[in-house]
Amino acid sequence: MFKATPNPPETESANTSAALEEKKLKEAADRALSYYLGPTVVKNTPRKPSTIFMIAPNTDTETLLVNACESLASASVMASDFAALLDGPQRNTMLALQQIIMLSELAVNRALDNLDPQGSAA
Numbered sequence: 830m831f832k833a834t835p836n837p838p839e840t841e842s843a844n845t846s847a848a849l850e851e852k853k854l855k856e857a858a859d860r861a862l863s864y865y866l867g868p869t870v871v872k873n874t875p876r877k878p879s880t881i882f883m884i885a886p887n888t889d890t891e892t893l894l895v896n897a898c899e900s901l902a903s904a905s906v907m908a909s910d911f912a913a914l915l916d917g918p919q920r921n922t923m924l925a926l927q928q929i930i931m932l933s934e935l936a937v938n939r940a941l942d943n944l945d946p947q948g949s950a951a
Contacts (some may be wrong), residue, residue, distance in 0.1 A: 890944060891941065891944055891945065894937055894940055894941045894944065895941065897937050898934055898937045898938055898941065901930055901931075901933050901934035901937060902934055904930045905927055905930045905931045905934060908923055908924075908926050908927035908930055909924075909927050911923055912924045912927060
C-alpha cells in the first residue's frame with residue numbers, strides 16, 4: 830500500500846528552532862556546571878593560628894607528654910564516672926569512648942618511656 834501524498838517536507842525553521850533550543854540548554858547546563866563544579870580559588874596566605882590558647886613554643890617534649898597523659902587520665906575517669914550514670918546503648922557508647930581515651934593514655938605513657946628509658950627503670 831502506498832500513500833497518495835508524500836510526507837510533508839521538513840522545514841528549516843523547525844530544525845533551526847530545535848537546534849537553537851538545544852544550544853541554549855547546553856549553554857545553561859555548562860554555566861551551571863561551571864558555577865557549581867568549577868575550580869575553587871585557594872588562597873595562598875599563610876595560616877595564622879589563634880593565640881587565645883597557646884602552648885609556649887619552647888616547652889619540651891617530655892613536659893607536653895606528661896601534661897597530655899594527665900589530661901587523658903582525667904578524661905578517662907570522667908568518662909567512666911559518667912558511664913556509671915547511663916543505661917543501655919548510651920552506657921556502651923560512653924564506655925567505648927572511655928576505652929579510646931585509656932588507650933591514648935597508654936600510648937602517651939609508652940612515648941614517655943621511650944623518651945626517657947632510664948628514668949622509667951628507677
